[in-house]
Amino acid sequence: MASIVAVAWELARSHGIGGVTLHALAREVGMRQPSLYAYFDSKLALFDAMFADGNRQLLAHVDALRLPSDPRNALKVYMRAFVDFATEDPARQALLFQRIIPGFEPSEESYAAAQQFMARSVSVMNAAGVVDQDDIDCLIAMVGGLVDAQQSNDPGGHRWTRHLDRLIDMYLDDIKRRRRRR
Amino acid sequence: MASIVAVAWELARSHGIGGVTLHALAREVGMRQPSLYAYFDSKLALFDAMFADGNRQLLAHVDALRLPSDPRNALKVYMRAFVDFATEDPARQALLFQRIIPGFEPSEESYAAAQQFMARSVSVMNAAGVVDQDDIDCLIAMVGGLVDAQQSNDPGGHRWTRHLDRLIDMYLDDIKRRRRRR
C-alpha cells in the first residue's frame, strides 16, 4: 500500500502527474490494473493517498531541520527547505499546492496533514515577527512565486530561488519598519 | 477561425483547459469534429492559436491603459491590469504562463506575441527604476506569486491580490535603498 504510493510518485516524477494511470502503476508494481482496486476504491482515492503522503513527506522534511536560534535565520532555513522540497519534484508540488486534478478534493484526514504543515510554517513565521495574517499571506505568496517562476521558466535551475534570502530579509525589514511607524 | 478560437476560450473558461476537446469544440461551433481539421492541423495547433490569441488579448489589455506619468504609479496600474487579466480567467492564465499541456511548445510566431508583452512590461519596470535582471525577476515572481496564491487558495476573491500595491512600493523602496548604499 505504502509501496504502491511510492511507485506512483516515481511515475509522477518521470511522466508528470498525468502519467499516473492505473495501468502504468499496476505494471510498475508487477500487478494487473484491476488488482489495484483492492487497495484504492478509485483513482481519486489513489490521488488522495498521494496527497496525504506528500504532505507527510513535507512535514518530515521540515521537522528534520535543525533551525538556527535566530528567528530570522530560522525562517530562511525553513523556507529554503520548503523551496528545495518544492522544486525537486514539480509533479508532487502540483498535486499538493495547485488545483490540477479535475474533481480531486482531499479527504478530511488528508487535508489534516496539509494543515499540520501550515501550522508549523506559521509558528516559524510568527517567531520571526510575521504575525498578521496579511503578512503571512504576502510571505507565502512571495515564496510560492519564486517556486512557480522557477518551475515555469527555468526548471532545474536556480535563477529565481536564489533570491529567497534577500526577499525574506526585505520583507522582515519592511515589517519592522512599519511597526516602528506605529 | 478567430471565432472558433473564441469558442475554445469559452470552453476553457467553463470546463478548464482540459475541457477543450475537439468533439466539444466542434459541437459548440455547430460542426462535426473532423471538420475542425480544415482549420487546425492538430489539437496542439489549436492550442498554439489560443496561445497567440491570449497573448494578443493581454497586449491589447495593457496597451489600452492610460498610464499615470509618475513611473511608480504607472507600474502599479500596469501590474494591476495584469493581475486582473490573470485572475479573471484561470484557464487562460494556465495556458499562457504555465507548462500545463503535455507536449505543447508555442510556435515561433506565437512566442513572438509573448515576447512583445514581456518587452512592454520591462519598459514600464525600467521607468520605475527596476533595471537589473535580478530585480525584474523578483518583481515578476512576486506578482506571479500573488496571482497563483489567489487562484489556488481563494479563486474569485482578492485576499492576496489586494496586497499588490504594497508589495510594489516595498520593492521599489528597497531598490532605491540599495542604490543609495552604493
Next chain:
DNA sequence: GTCTATACATCGATAGAC
C-alpha cells in the same frame, strides 16, 4: 488478493464521398 475478460467512455486522427 489477484487474475482474465470485458464493458464503457473519451479522444485524436484519417479516409473518402459530396
Next chain:
DNA sequence: GTCTATCGATGTATAGAC
C-alpha cells in the same frame, strides 16, 4: 469545407473465477 464512418489508442471501472 463539411460531412459520415471508422480506426486505434487509452483510460477507468466492474464481473466473476480462482
